[in-house]
Each structure stands twice: as C-alpha cells, then as structure tokens.
Amino acid sequence: MNKWVRFEHNGNIHFGKMDDTHITHYQGDMFTENEALGRVFALDEVTLLAPCTPTKIIALWNNFYALAEKQGNEIPQAPYYFIKPSSCVVGIGAAIIPPASYQGRIFYEGELGIVIGKKCKEIDVSQAEDYIFGYTCVNDVTAMQLIHEKEAFAQWSRAKSFDTFGAIGPCISTLSNADALTVRTLVNGRERQNYPIKDMIFSPAQLVSLLSADMTLEPGDVIACGTSLGAMPMKVNSKIEVIIDGIGVLENIYSPEVSL
Structure with missing residues (x-):
C-alpha cells in the first residue's frame, strides 16, 4: 500500500510517497509513469496540498442503507449524484470558509473518496478496479439550507460548490479492500x-462502472461516496477531522473570520 501526496516546498509543487515522517520525492505523472528522485523531505518542512487536482468531484446522495x-428514503436503483467543481477543492489544514452570499448553517459530511487513475468511459463493473488509483478522505461541505430554498429548483450544485467546500486528503492510499474501511x-x-x-448501497466498483x-x-477525478448518519x-472555529x-x-478548521 502506497500513500501518494502533493506538497509545496519553497514555493514549488511536487508529489511523492508519504510514510509516517517523510515524503520520497517523485517525478513524472502520479497516475502513469513516474520514478523516485532519491530526495526525501521531512513532513514538517513541507505543506501538504490536496493530493490530486480533479476535473470534477462526483458526489453521491442517499448511498448508505442506514441513513436511507x-x-x-427509498433505496435507489441508480446512483443519485451532483457535481462539485475543481474550484472548491482544498487540502488538509486549509480553512473552510462560508461564502458572503449565504448566512445559513453549513454542514460537514465525512466521506470516502475514490480517486480515478485512468481515463474511462462505459466500464464494466468487472473492470472497474483497474481504473481506481486509490482512496482518500473527503469533507463534502454543504450550505444545507440552500438546497430546498427555492421550490422551483433544488440547488444541490450551488449548496455544494462554494470555494473551500471540497476538502480532500491527506493522501491517496492504494489500499485494496475498501469494503473493510470505516469513516x-x-x-x-x-x-x-x-x-x-460495507453499508454502501453502491460499492466503489459499481460507482465507477x-x-x-x-x-x-479522468485521472485524478474524485467520486465522493456519500455520507451516513451524523x-x-x-x-x-470548529476543527473537523x-x-x-x-x-x-483530513483536518480542517471552519473559520468564518478568514477572508478569501
């Protein structure tokens, strides 16, 4: 199992493999061909970033039996999802900042994220594992009162897409058995x-397919598997882990005092 990260050091952005105390620097492409450069950074001398730069986050709703x-809620026959843009993505340690245009409650939602490793279209479920690069933690932040504010149109995308509302990290882990995980x-x-x-209605392989x-x-895209109870x-100034x-x-602070 590898833990891939993106990080900043002296103003430059790099990627590599992380262990408990160090990061081994790599070059090339995280998702295809890469090689170790032989340089090692201590964790305390770098700033960890979001571990990937997705073109989109596809986020599930009503994907756990317990919450349904x-x-x-009825058990869905196909995934219910919405799209979060790349502009909402932040990494570990970043502040979650409420938008000036919204004054209501903002929810945390801890989730498992699937990170795509290879471009795929119309993939059979039996092939899906080959397209999963690894897994990450997600906080799918939500301006909850916006969703059903207007009877004429449910505002899922707006409620989920403000800057800093897509926290992911701290790494992408290439672990092999997601069903055994607990969030x-x-x-x-x-x-x-x-x-x-294991309480998910649609498994990671089913979701990818x-x-x-x-x-x-696309490589680096994230599927946020949905949240459950709680x-x-x-x-x-709450700390969310x-x-x-x-x-x-994945640790972030909800900090309305910070301005973008």
Missing part, C-alpha cells in the same frame, strides 16, 4: 460519525 432507513468524523475531538463502507456510463472519468452543522484507517486524517 432513518430518513425514510469517522470528529468535531473538536468528539466523535460525530462512525460508519462502515455506473458513473462512467454517464460521463468520461452529519451536522459546524460552529465557528475525517479519519479513515489506512488513509489518514
């Missing part, structure tokens, strides 16, 4: 979410 049961979300150190990926039937998936509004063993901890 609690909310009284935990801590708010100021207090556990608010703890749910198993079904979504690739609708659109071309998503709640954030209070000012999305934790998935085998991937790591």
